[in-house]
Amino acid sequence: MNVPVNRRIVLASRPNGRPTAANFHLVSGERPEPGPGEILTRTIWLSLAPYMFWRMRDEKSYAPPVGLNEMMVGGTVGQVIASNHADLKEGDLVLGQGGWQDYAVLPGASVQKIDPAWGPSSLSLNLLGGNGLTAYAGLLDIGKPKPGETVVVAAASGGVGSIVGQIARIKGARAIGIAGGAEKCAFVRDELGFDACVDHRSSSFAADLAAACPNGVDVYFENVGGPVFEAVLPLFNDFARMPVCGLISQYTATDLPAGPNQVPALMRAVLTKRLAIRGFISSDFAYMREAFFKDTLEWLRAGKLRYREDITDGLENASTALISMLDGKNFGKVLIRVSPES
Amino acid sequence: MNVPVNRRIVLASRPNGRPTAANFHLVSGERPEPGPGEILTRTIWLSLAPYMFWRMRDEKSYAPPVGLNEMMVGGTVGQVIASNHADLKEGDLVLGQGGWQDYAVLPGASVQKIDPAWGPSSLSLNLLGGNGLTAYAGLLDIGKPKPGETVVVAAASGGVGSIVGQIARIKGARAIGIAGGAEKCAFVRDELGFDACVDHRSSSFAADLAAACPNGVDVYFENVGGPVFEAVLPLFNDFARMPVCGLISQYTATDLPAGPNQVPALMRAVLTKRLAIRGFISSDFAYMREAFFKDTLEWLRAGKLRYREDITDGLENASTALISMLDGKNFGKVLIRVSPES
Numbered sequence: 001m002n003v004p005v006n007r008r009i010v011l012a013s014r015p016n017g018r019p020t021a022a023n024f025h026l027v028s029g030e031r032p033e034p035g036p037g038e039i040l041t042r043t044i045w046l047s048l049a050p051y052m053f054w055r056m057r058d059e060k061s062y063a064p065p066v067g068l069n070e071m072m073v074g075g076t077v078g079q080v081i082a083s084n085h086a087d088l089k090e091g092d093l094v095l096g097q098g099g100w101q102d103y104a105v106l107p108g109a110s111v112q113k114i115d116p117a118w119g120p121s122s123l124s125l126n127l128l129g130g131n132g133l134t135a136y137a138g139l140l141d142i143g144k145p146k147p148g149e150t151v152v153v154a155a156a157s158g159g160v161g162s163i164v165g166q167i168a169r170i171k172g173a174r175a176i177g178i179a180g181g182a183e184k185c186a187f188v189r190d191e192l193g194f195d196a197c198v199d200h201r202s203s204s205f206a207a208d209l210a211a212a213c214p215n216g217v218d219v220y221f222e223n224v225g226g227p228v229f230e231a232v233l234p235l236f237n238d239f240a241r242m243p244v245c246g247l248i249s250q251y252t253a254t255d256l257p258a259g260p261n262q263v264p265a266l267m268r269a270v271l272t273k274r275l276a277i278r279g280f281i282s283s284d285f286a287y288m289r290e291a292f293f294k295d296t297l298e299w300l301r302a303g304k305l306r307y308r309e310d311i312t313d314g315l316e317n318a319s320t321a322l323i324s325m326l327d328g329k330n331f332g333k334v335l336i337r338v339s340p341e342s
Numbered sequence: 343m344n345v346p347v348n349r350r351i352v353l354a355s356r357p358n359g360r361p362t363a364a365n366f367h368l369v370s371g372e373r374p375e376p377g378p379g380e381i382l383t384r385t386i387w388l389s390l391a392p393y394m395f396w397r398m399r400d401e402k403s404y405a406p407p408v409g410l411n412e413m414m415v416g417g418t419v420g421q422v423i424a425s426n427h428a429d430l431k432e433g434d435l436v437l438g439q440g441g442w443q444d445y446a447v448l449p450g451a452s453v454q455k456i457d458p459a460w461g462p463s464s465l466s467l468n469l470l471g472g473n474g475l476t477a478y479a480g481l482l483d484i485g486k487p488k489p490g491e492t493v494v495v496a497a498a499s500g501g502v503g504s505i506v507g508q509i510a511r512i513k514g515a516r517a518i519g520i521a522g523g524a525e526k527c528a529f530v531r532d533e534l535g536f537d538a539c540v541d542h543r544s545s546s547f548a549a550d551l552a553a554a555c556p557n558g559v560d561v562y563f564e565n566v567g568g569p570v571f572e573a574v575l576p577l578f579n580d581f582a583r584m585p586v587c588g589l590i591s592q593y594t595a596t597d598l599p600a601g602p603n604q605v606p607a608l609m610r611a612v613l614t615k616r617l618a619i620r621g622f623i624s625s626d627f628a629y630m631r632e633a634f635f636k637d638t639l640e641w642l643r644a645g646k647l648r649y650r651e652d653i654t655d656g657l658e659n660a661s662t663a664l665i666s667m668l669d670g671k672n673f674g675k676v677l678i679r680v681s682p683e684s
Contacts, residue, residue, distance in 0.1 A: 259601015271621040
């Protein structure tokens with residue numbers, strides 16, 4: 001009997017600025033076997049997210065970079081096909097860090113078992129997973145929106161932003177989205193129920209945003225940076241809060257933008273408006289995980305949270321799908337369907 | 343009987359960048375009379391502080407600018423010489439916003455009576471006043487130093503910074519000062535008891551600061567900005583906090599510094615190190631005033647807080663004393679002795 005093949009996508013070279021297909025390499029090998037306490041899973045869903053651009057670069061971040069010729073990292077939903085762990089059995093769906101491959105051997109203790117009663121398993125990589133916790137913790141623990149306040153959300157049609165605005169609405173705040181193009185803006189407004197959505201590609205973007213925020217901005221959920229942030233900054237009210245969980249506009253830059261140096265202007269706004277700016281990643285908020293999960297499941301079941309998935313079939317297409325996020329071509333949470341759920 | 347003369351210093355013109363003596367004008371008039379509920383005070387101490395540079399400019403800040411030909415604002419200790427307020431009598435010392443003048447008429451309800459048992463009355467403009475609350479609230483509510491953590495304090499020999507480092511030490515943290523010149527650094531280290539003090543005028547400043555912070559920086563109390571901030575930024579530990587209460591290095595700038603634009607680098611540090619940056623002014627922390635006052639008085643009486651005053655005699659010298667702060671020529675809390683305490 002032949003050992004099944006396991007395909008993996010490795011980092012072939014580091015990008016010089018914007019990544020290209022040449023930075024990735026698909027390699028094939030034998031399917032691994034689980035050791036004691038481990039499980040073998042078949043990858044169903046691979047989650048793609050902007051943080052991966054940083055992990056491709058040889059720079060210190062909150063996690064070490066992916067090594068050359070090492071497999072690209074990524075959260076996955078997999079189905080257990082062999083288990084050496086007492087709590088997991090064949091057929092179980094698990095959330096874990098399986099990476100960009102067809103099959104993953106994972107320590108049983110490192111994965112979370114997915115209950116089919118929670119809904120589609122992909123939700124564990126989206127609203128019920130890292131995206132959801134990022135949105136929930138960043139908005140509620142750092143942003144702290146009060147009823148009636150204005151919350152501006154960058155990348156509002158994306159995995160995190162789409163959740164942030166909906167939670168803001170649940171908490172009684174006004175949610176103003178920023179997205180690229182009329183179609184995404186319509187989705188954010190009409191499907192997700194934001195109060196308004198502004199197209200950052202429009203030449204009148206800054207004025208449109210100001211018009212959509214007649215009472216100023218109390219919370220800005222930052223995951224973009226660059227010109228989008230620059231349009232929000234003058235609109236901040238005193239005591240505004242700015243959770244920072246991503247900066248996709250600058251992940252592939254090789255140089256800083258031309259001058260002048262705007263840091264003194266930013267710090268002046270911080271001081272005179274008494275702004276609070278705070279970076280975070282979802283793993284900083286493990287202590288909120290239980291409340292997050294309970295609330296989110298309840299909101300999902302009550303129909304208060306909607307979402308859109310941007311699904312690409314086939315592991316071999318993952319690198320193209322990742323790169324297309326840089327152009328804002330994704331529309332919703334980006335997922336690779338590596339194999340069908342059986 | 344002649345009505346006594348009241349001298350006032352008004353803003354004659356707005357500075358174009360750095361203020362000069364020509365921006366101020368001393369005018370004389372009749373001493374005012376208190377109306378119902380008001381008191382007349384003779385100014386003893388006038389407090390000078392960097393925020394005044396901003397109030398001279400026609401820019402939105404947390405307070406409106408001083409109007410042209412209007413009196414310069416400022417906190418004062420005055421002695422009551424006539425009172426139409428039931429709680430205040432002749433001879434009482436009061437803390438209030440008397441401004442740059444010999445005599446002030448103030449609503450009795452707007453001032454705070456100073457108890458001689460608290461020590462020298464100038465303390466109410468320093469450790470027991472706005473400087474003290476700024477240091478206490480910014481460090482403890484925003485900075486939140488834990489025992490053993492490293493707290494870096496800019497302008498460490500100045501009114502606010504000198505208190506910040508001493509409270510950090512009381513709370514069990516390491517206090518590293520930054521000051522200009524050997525004499526100030528010796529004072530910060532030997533008199534105030536900071537663990538170390540680094541001279542920002544030295545050509546090896548950035549390296550000296552790094553050497554003084556072998557475990558990185560957990561709290562940076564910002565009241566300077568510019569190159570001092572740039573030297574601290576690379577030293578931040580994950581989850582570092584940065585209370586921002588002043589930016590004296592940039593108060594007189596007419597243009598932003600040359601490029602490149604460092605905002606993306608700053609935001610990258612905010613994200614990957616999960617920094618918390620927050621602007622504040624002491625009046626935001628009225629709810630801490632009682633605890634602040636009780637703690638500070640106790641620390642003063644226990645000899646745990648030391649201070650240095652930089653006293654200039656004569657209202658007519660106030661503008662020169664203010665301008666000299668821009669060159670770091672002040673050494674300690676800057677006070678104008680407008681008249682002797684009787």
